[in-house]
Amino acid sequence: MPSLRLMLIALVQGGGLYLCGRLAGQPLPDWQQALLAAAFTLLAFGPTAYYLCERTAAPRRLLGMLTAAALLIAALAGYSHWMKLTGLPPERIFGQDKMQSASIVLWVLALPLIQLRADGRALTDYPALFRASWRDAILVIDAAVFTGVFWAVLFLGAQLFDVIGLPVFRKLIEKPAFAWPATTVCFAYAVQLCRRHAVMVESIQRHALSVCKWLLPLTLLIAAGFVLALPFTGPHKLWATHYAATLLLWLLAVSVLFINAAYGDGSEPPGYPRWLATALRVCVLALPVLGGLAFTAMWLRIGQHGLTVERIWGVLVAVTGGVYALGYAVAALRRGGAWLSGIGRVNVTVALGLIVAVVLLTSPLLEQHRLAVNSQMARLIAGKVAADKFDYDALRFDMGRPGRDALARLAADATLANHAQINRHATVALAKTQRWGDNKTIDFDTLLASTKVYPAGATLPADFVDFARAHRDAFTSLACPFGNFDKCAVVVLDLKGDGQSEIFSATERGISTLYSHTASGWQKVGQLAAPYECQRNSTEMDFSKVSTATPLWQDVSIGNIRWVVIPSAPADCPDARKP
Numbered sequence: 001m002p003s004l005r006l007m008l009i010a011l012v013q014g015g016g017l018y019l020c021g022r023l024a025g026q027p028l029p030d031w032q033q034a035l036l037a038a039a040f041t042l043l044a045f046g047p048t049a050y051y052l053c054e055r056t057a058a059p060r061r062l063l064g065m066l067t068a069a070a071l072l073i074a075a076l077a078g079y080s081h082w083m084k085l086t087g088l089p090p091e092r093i094f095g096q097d098k099m100q101s102a103s104i105v106l107w108v109l110a111l112p113l114i115q116l117r118a119d120g121r122a123l124t125d126y127p128a129l130f131r132a133s134w135r136d137a138i139l140v141i142d143a144a145v146f147t148g149v150f151w152a153v154l155f156l157g158a159q160l161f162d163v164i165g166l167p168v169f170r171k172l173i174e175k176p177a178f179a180w181p182a183t184t185v186c187f188a189y190a191v192q193l194c195r196r197h198a199v200m201v202e203s204i205q206r207h208a209l210s211v212c213k214w215l216l217p218l219t220l221l222i223a224a225g226f227v228l229a230l231p232f233t234g235p236h237k238l239w240a241t242h243y244a245a246t247l248l249l250w251l252l253a254v255s256v257l258f259i260n261a262a263y264g265d266g267s268e269p270p271g272y273p274r275w276l277a278t279a280l281r282v283c284v285l286a287l288p289v290l291g292g293l294a295f296t297a298m299w300l301r302i303g304q305h306g307l308t309v310e311r312i313w314g315v316l317v318a319v320t321g322g323v324y325a326l327g328y329a330v331a332a333l334r335r336g337g338a339w340l341s342g343i344g345r346v347n348v349t350v351a352l353g354l355i356v357a358v359v360l361l362t363s364p365l366l367e368q369h370r371l372a373v374n375s376q377m378a379r380l381i382a383g384k385v386a387a388d389k390f391d392y393d394a395l396r397f398d399m400g401r402p403g404r405d406a407l408a409r410l411a412a413d414a415t416l417a418n419h420a421q422i423n424r425h426a427t428v429a430l431a432k433t434q435r436w437g438d439n440k441t442i443d444f445d446t447l448l449a450s451t452k453v454y455p456a457g458a459t460l461p462a463d464f465v466d467f468a469r470a471h472r473d474a475f476t477s478l479a480c481p482f483g484n485f486d487k488c489a490v491v492v493l494d495l496k497g498d499g500q501s502e503i504f505s506a507t508e509r510g511i512s513t514l515y516s517h518t519a520s521g522w523q524k525v526g527q528l529a530a531p532y533e534c535q536r537n538s539t540e541m542d543f544s545k546v547s548t549a550t551p552l553w554q555d556v557s558i559g560n561i562r563w564v565v566i567p568s569a570p571a572d573c574p575d576a577r578k579p
Contacts, residue, residue, distance in 0.1 A: 038078030
């Protein structure tokens with residue numbers, strides 16, 4: 001029979017999560033949203049951790065440690081959510097991937113350590129730590145599968161009742177007031193059920209470890225082959241992918257997982273033939289190279305574009321992978337003793353270091369959004385990125401409260417180089433309530449003042465300004481492609497040679513909308529387009545060098561229809577042969 005105490009805790013957990021979901025859809029002050037995020041994290045993970053390690057031995061010590069961990073992680077989640085708020089509705093506690101991912105990482109790392117201390121064991125007892133970690137993982141997976149099957153059966157029953165005209169069952173299970181408590185109670189029951197079948201859990205663990213162990217030779221062979229081939233191919237193709245670090249870190253992560261499966265708790269040899277065990281020791285030496293390449297790729301990207309929240313977490317992952325790789329390489333070089341003896345100490349050290357790092361990045365000490373903002377602001381102030389190329393929208397929408405505060409400072413700071421341009425861009429970004437599309441909250445005069453006009457010295461005709469003011473949607477579509485209101489720009493140029501200027505978009509898309517003054521006033525008269533091959537071979541369009549050019553081909557008149565040449569080859573590219 002299931003434990004009545006755990007079922008009641010699960011019912012309370014589900015009810016609390018349901019209430020959090022209801023409140024999350026309401027317009028709440030920032031501090032209340034932060035409290036709600038903390039409550040959601042506490043309810044989602046605290047009771048779940050208790051289900052996984054509930055026992056009769058040392059209950060007070062266990063409860064005390066679980067409570068302290070749950071309160072700390074919930075407080076960090078609430079603070080992270082508060083820092084992430086940009087003042088733009090709706091901002092819900094659900095879907096905050098980084099906040100919830102950080103909470104999951106902390107629990108995954110901390111729970112086995114808590115279980116060891118609750119049982120009075122030292123953190124150096126790696127066999128016990130290994131068994132606790134894998135047991136928790138298998139319990140969660142089994143319980144999740146059980147819960148998924150439970151919901152599949154419920155929906156199957158709902159479909160059957162729908163067939164005979166009784167939709168009440170489907171409407172019941174779709175209600176959040178039923179779904180949340182039913183899910184938590186089912187999950188808690190499944191954990192208890194699996195815990196009472198220890199033989200089944202151990203059997204699944206042995207099978208999973210065996211599968212991973214025999215996939216390790218293939219994984220390390222791929223890693224070693226890649227490292228050996230790289231000197232002959234060069235790293236330039238790897239850097240050209242722009243996701244080299246991700247690929248390398250995934251291979252490193254899989255290798256670390258499989259090595260741990262093969263090593264087990266260190267009490268038994270991995271069961272490989274001697275020649276294969278020796279070969280794997282050699283192949284492990286490729287892992288530091290993978291870690292170094294991943295860190296180099298990440299460092300190059302940061303050097304080019306500065307820190308973002310995503311890159312901060314990417315650096316943490318790269319450093320973690322590098323420490324694993326170096327530690328395992330040292331273990332592989334050590335003579336005598338068990339196969340790769342010493343990786344247990346590496347795993348414990350990395351786990352403790354990761355806990356400290358995640359806590360720092362989600363706490364006021366090294367808050368992730370503030371680090372990213374400081375990096376981007378330093379690049380702008382130092383002139384490493386031009387004022388008109390700086391991503392003001394990233395501060396507004398990706399870097400939370402610190403980004404919003406930084407924009408406010410940029411909008412008011414008159415001491416910066418190019419401060420007038422920076423002030424305009426920052427003011428426009430602050431006024432946005434959505435990242436893409438026309439934003440009606442931006443004052444039109446502010447938008448017009450922030451629009452750059454090419455070539456240098458050109459100005460918008462007065463009658464066109466009147467037209468733009470009366471047709472704001474048309475102007476923003478012309479001057480601000482993709483809704484980038486901090487990068488609005490147009491070109492004013494006489495294309496017909498009649499002394500009357502035409503106006504078109506200063507866009508790098510290769511297609512520009514063209515306006516001209518007609519008998520009916522300013523109207524859209526067509527589009528300018530660059531040959532595809534020229535666009536593909538060109539890195540960037542320089543509108544500071546815009547001018548008219550003599551056509552390479554004359555138009556053809558057939559009856560009363562004018563035909564124009566549309567190049568199918570890069571005939572208009574600067575490096576092409578001219579006809």
